[in-house]
Amino acid sequence: QGIACHDSDLDLCLVVDEQRNRTMTKQRILDSIGWVGHICSATAGLPRKELKIIKTSRVPIVKHSGARFPFDISFAFPGVVNSAWLRQYVHQDKAVVQPLVLCLTRWSRAVGINNNPDGFLSSYTMMLLCIFYLVRVGVLTPLAPTTANLPPIPEYPDSEYWEDTELCATRLGQLAVGFFGFFAVDFPSQLSVVSLRCPGELTKADKGWNMFPLAVEDPLEPHLNTCRNVSVERWDAIRTRFAAAAAGAPAALRAVWEAEEARPR
Missing domain, CATH: 1.10.1410.10 (Poly(a)-polymerase, middle domain)
Known part of the structure; x- marks a missing residue:
């Protein structure tokens, strides 16, 4: 919205049709978040100690806490x-x-x-x-x-x-x-x-x-x-x-x- 602080993290959302149409099940989201975390570590080369897969929150996320560009990834299209x-x-x-x-x-x-x-x-x-x-x-x-x-x-x-x-x-x-x-x-x-x-x-x-x-x-x-x-x-x-x-x-x-x-x- 143009109101981020300098140290705000970046909120990213992976958009897929089933989530946009609200047909993506909770289990499907949990499985997908785990897969995204693996991709971030294995393919993007992000250190595992900087990545945390949080499945217990209302919106499951992959959280990157690195100092250079902290971000969250979710399937929360809303x-x-x-x-x-x-x-x-x-x-x-x-x-x-x-x-x-x-x-x-x-x-x-x-x-x-x-x-x-x-x-x-x-x-x-x-x-x-x-x-x-x-x-x-x-x-x-x-x-x-x-x-x-x-x-x-x-x-x-x-x-x-x-x-x-x-x-x-x-x-x-x-x-x-x-x-x-x-x-x-x-x-x-x-x-x-x-x-x-x-x-x-x-x-x-x-x-x-x-x-x-x-x-x-x-x-x-x-x-x-x-x-x-x-x-x-x-x-x-x-x-x-x-x-x-x-x-x-x-x-x-x-x-x-x-x-x-x-x-x-």
């Missing part, structure tokens, strides 16, 4: 379509969405709340929270969560980044303060669902998700709560970080952004 759909939000206002999502993602890692396996948020969830907030305050226009207007295999042209101006930085700081305050205090997380399908209109009762402290609906796979692993204690810790950041968001995000720019390419 993720390709989902990225293309979210990219439309980015292009509504790149001068806001790109830097805000990048800074919030980097900030969340720096303060220790971006660690999905440990019960915190994921970078994907941070993006959904950011877009949800920008829709709520009228910066972005809601999009219907449909793939009808997307090509069978979306193309990704080179991303153009925003022009870093003083006006852009001021606006970014104001929106960051609003974002932190909104999710620290204003958003009724005990009742509502963060949903790009129904922004501001969907409740936990509607979804049967009352057991989750934080509910963030995956826009194109709405049966999934991207925060299903977040406990009450973790959500309290996240909101505490949001509240603390609200007072000094512009300075905090500027420091994060300068650190990001200083990282070696």
Whole structure:
């Protein structure tokens, strides 16, 4: 979507007809992932110690952790379509969405709340929270969560980044303060669902998700709560970080952004 950090890994998807048509069985995916891992090691010459085949996750992957070009390979074609759909939000206002999502993602890692396996948020969830907030305050226009207007295999042209101006930085700081305050205090997380399908209109009762402290609906796979692993204690810790950041968001995000720019390419 044009919002990757310098140290983000590359998410790759192998597209086959049976997966695109949602007819690929779980066992077929597991067998294929094992085969892909073998090919990466035997043919591509990647060291086995840098490769890990993860079959127990919701989306089985081959993970390469090499320092030069870390990547994940999966057969998760819905993720390709989902990225293309979210990219439309980015292009509504790149001068806001790109830097805000990048800074919030980097900030969340720096303060220790971006660690999905440990019960915190994921970078994907941070993006959904950011877009949800920008829709709520009228910066972005809601999009219907449909793939009808997307090509069978979306193309990704080179991303153009925003022009870093003083006006852009001021606006970014104001929106960051609003974002932190909104999710620290204003958003009724005990009742509502963060949903790009129904922004501001969907409740936990509607979804049967009352057991989750934080509910963030995956826009194109709405049966999934991207925060299903977040406990009450973790959500309290996240909101505490949001509240603390609200007072000094512009300075905090500027420091994060300068650190990001200083990282070696």
